[in-house]
Amino acid sequence: GAVVSQHPSWVICKSGTSVKIECRSLDFQATTMFWYRQFPKQSLMLMATSNEGSKATYEQGVEKDKFLINHASLTLSTLTVTSAHPEDSSFYICSARVTSAYEQYFGPGTRLTVT
Amino acid sequence: AQSVTQPDIHITVSEGASLELRCNYSYGATPYLFWYVQSPGQGLQLLLKYFSGDTLVQGIKGFEAEFKRSQSSFNLRKPSVHWSDAAEYFCAVGADGNKLVFGAGTILRVKS
Numbered sequence: 001g002a003v004v005s006q007h008p009s010w011v012i013c014k015s016g017t018s019v020k021i022e023c024r025s026l027d028f029q030a031t032t033m034f035w036y037r038q039f040p041k042q043s044l045m046l047m048a049t050s051n052e053g054s055k056a057t058y059e060q061g062v063e064k065d066k067f068l069i070n071h072a073s074l075t076l077s078t079l080t081v082t083s084a085h086p087e088d089s090s091f092y093i094c095s096a097r098v099t100s101a102y103e104q105y106f107g108p109g110t111r112l113t114v115t
Numbered sequence: 116a117q118s119v120t121q122p123d124i125h126i127t128v129s130e131g132a133s134l135e136l137r138c139n140y141s142y143g144a145t146p147y148l149f150w151y152v153q154s155p156g157q158g159l160q161l162l163l164k165y166f167s168g169d170t171l172v173q174g175i176k177g178f179e180a181e182f183k184r185s186q187s188s189f190n191l192r193k194p195s196v197h198w199s200d201a202a203e204y205f206c207a208v209g210a211d212g213n214k215l216v217f218g219a220g221t222i223l224r225v226k227s
Contacts, residue, residue: 004158032213043205043217044159057212093158102147102209106158 003027004096006107013084013114021079021110023094029074030096034104035067038091050077084114117142117210121218128196129226136191136221138206147209148189150180153220154202162204165189176200201225 003026013019023033031052036044048058048069056069066088068080081088091111095104118141128134140146147166151159163174170182180191189206203222207215 006158034214043219046214049212049214091156095159097213102213102215103149103161103164104215105161106151108158109156111156 002096002098002105004030004094004105004107006092006094006110008110009108010111011113013112015085015114016083018080018082019084019112021081021092021094021112023077023079023096023107025075025096025105028096028098030077030098031074032097033071033077034095034097035069035077035079036093036095038093038109040091044093047079081112084112086114088112089114117146117208117216119206119208119216119218121204121206121221123221124219125222125224127224127226130198131195134191134193134196134200134223136204136206136223138189138191138218139187140189140206140208141187142208145184146189148180148182149207149209149215150174150178150189150191151205151207151217152176152202153205159205162191196223196225198225198227 005024007022033050035047047062048056050056050069050071052071058064071077093109095106120139149164150162153159163172165172165182203220205220206218210216
């Protein structure tokens, strides 16, 4: 149980274009999902908290107009990187909170490369 | 604010040897503590968690961790390491807003 999927697992896009990443909870409903960014050989950096049916809460320093998050249903959250630039290249990981406070299950991640 | 320190960036152990990965946290109240493992290019898998009760917690894949309040530590242990345990390990603490704060991670290498 508590399986989280992400799609795509790997994407290459050209500078200036937008990319959408999906995060799905497959066997449970997730009222809260989280989006992280991970640079090579570094830890996870929380970008935003996504609550179903409401606006996402962004961490300090994260551009909300650049990283659009939508959580339209209890099983799906999306992250759209708008007008992507090479510095946006990174590994993006989502997670979903299960019933217990703080406990999160993670998706397999999406590798974004912007050329 | 909550924080997590993993003092060891890299650790190398021989296959079959015991393992201990260190984790220290900073939190005012009783913490919610987690250990996750990440294989290259993959997401994070939960190994074990501590919320309350018995301070020695058993997890998956033969791992265990011990919560020591006096030392603000939550070290991860395994009595006999397998080559498949080579990965990066992250300690995390629950923070305000149901968030997780992660340590910098420890890369485990297993030599045969």
